[in-house]
Amino acid sequence: MEEAQENADLTSQSINLGLNPQILVTGMNSAMARWSSVMLQDVPLLAKPGYVPSWKPMFGKVKTFGVNFPDSVEVLKPKVVEEKKAHEEPPKPKKVENEGEEAADKPKKPARIKPPADAITLEDRLFYMLQPPLNSWFSSQELVMPFEPFPYQYEGIAWLFSQKSAMLADGMGLGKTMQTITAIRLLLRAAQVRRILLVCPKPLIPNWQREFKFWAEEIPITTLEGDTARRNMLWSMDRAPVLLANYEVMVRDLGERPEEDLPKFDLVVLDEAQRIKNRDSRTSDAARSIPRKKSWALTGTPIENRPEEMASLFEFMGVVPERATPDLRQLKLLADVYVLRRTKDLVMKDMPPLLDREALLELSPAQKYAYETAEKHGTMQLDAMGEEITIQHVFELVMRLKQIANYDPVTGESVKLERLVADMEEIAASGEKAILFSQWTKTIDWLAERMPEQFGTLVYHGGVAHKDREPILKKFKEDPKSHLLLMSYGTGAVGLNLQFSHYVFLFDRWWNPAVEDQAINRAHRIGVKKQVICTKFICQGTVEERIDLVLKEKREMFNRVLGDGDDSSKSLSLNASEIFGLFDMKARHKEGVRKIQPKKEVA
């Protein structure tokens, strides 16, 4: 309809354009030769021009990911300078002695905290990566260190800080205590832990107390001691950041508790962790039963006799399943991740040397007579026992002979005593200090009675009351008139810092050179300023000479097999065969004799 209407409106009109078209016979149009007439006419556009952008400057919304760090724990302010001066001769000076001026000017490599291998989430990994390098942390006013740690110690602290399960197995004297305390300090500061249990052998409690006071004076230490009621109260104290207990207390107080009554900790540290090498022992059970988030083990001797001992430690650390028995290859793989071990040879290249000196002595006539008589009677008795002989019988004879080599109990003659007094006169005259180790407290007391007064001799062994031990060590360190400290291997060989004494005497020999090394390392450790001379007394022609020979052979053999780097991870104790071998013992057999051997091997 509409279209029809539009058509109806259209009208046709003829317009004369003035054209006169002619068609030529040639087909050419004459109009082509004429100019066309051109006119202009306005033609309106259909619509107004619009601006249609084909692109807009738009970026998508930027997404973000974040990590928040827990609030730092408020701590005491560092003490004022006057108070610090009292520490200027610290129990454990860590000042870098051998760094020259050039080294001081050189910028130190930042000791960065790396995320642990078992940190899976990005948030966890970033938490560690974003921590400041330890050296800048320590140099800031926020965390004052009494002494600059060595680079390897920075590394150890950073490693411990990030580890949930860790075994710090540095060689003796490298500062496991300091590294542990500092890592604990950082974890407390970063609010990563709030409640820590540190378990150590009883004699080392004062040592830990002292070291905490020195390296982290702002951290209050609570020692588990007193009667049962008091200890129970202490175990339940939530606000004590660090609880210090000895192994016996841990077993007594926690060994029998039901699981739900056990105190919970963020971190449990076992010092001298080889104490739990036997996984069936009550100590191991008690240690494993404590609910905890992090587990650290400290030991200078991760393997005392057999590599399998490490499995028990790994079980405590929670890196192997219960009762697991990893083989050597698996132990090695676990050790790569969870064990940090550096030896003195590797990290302390500039440390003053340890001079080992064997004092080969001739028994005095009375000692010689007593010795030969005892040996003769002893071996005759053993021979007479024939097949009934046990390791215990031989052991008793060895002990008796060793005691005579120390001194003749009848006449009191002692070639070792004479030599000791001669050496000590020189040491005391030069104002130096010496420590002496013996296997027997009786020998130590005997020696103490015979030492000239000018040596200022002090005694430190298992028979000395615990409360008296610290004052003895303090007196030995501070009293210029005190030149000699007599110690037993059992009490004095571990954990003490006596690097101010530059002489060590091994009055008699221990069965295991690793224990002797521990004893020597009381003096030859970080902070020692001059060479340490260790004198080992060996009486010629006695069982001591034979023991020394066997131990040397064992050491050489292990060095050949395992290399020189890791000298304490070896079974160095004399076994039953070797103890029997100290004597050429034979039993009558039919018409002749035959060599006596132990019935079973005892490690």
Add this chain to the structure above:
Amino acid sequence: MATAATGKDIKLGFLTVIEMADRGFMGGLLVTTLTGRPLEFQCTTPVQPNKTQQILYGTTLGPFIKGELIAKTLLERVQIKPVAILVDQLDILGLRNHIETPVAVLKTDDTTGKPNDAEHAKRTHNRNELYALKAFSEDLAIIAEMLKGIPAEADLGEPLYRTNEALRETLKTAA
């Protein structure tokens, strides 16, 4: 005008942006105490400009993405607000046009871009060279005042290194 915070209130922001040929730009902001202890970290996902954006933004693309798009987003998202921001690239300085917090470039060996007198103001603090936009030259004095609590021998640029490493770790994890 921004003023200098003091003592415990001083929370510094260390902001950097990394540029990857195949994945674009990614930024991170680490907020620390004056002693470098971390308080909060925020990072962005990668921002990849398309070809059109690259052509049309031309040389302004970098400053826009770094200073406005990424840095501004990070500042908005972070819960602990820094009182001063140190960056390692001149391109990020544009952030200051959008926020009230002082911003300065801490010149390090890795600093990109060349400062010029016409656009940038300079100040030396201990051994560190600081640059700000000329229009905000007073930021330098404010920041220098705040940094007084940091020992002269401290490496002021160290947190930027951490921020950078954290960004790369995040990328590695996301890859």
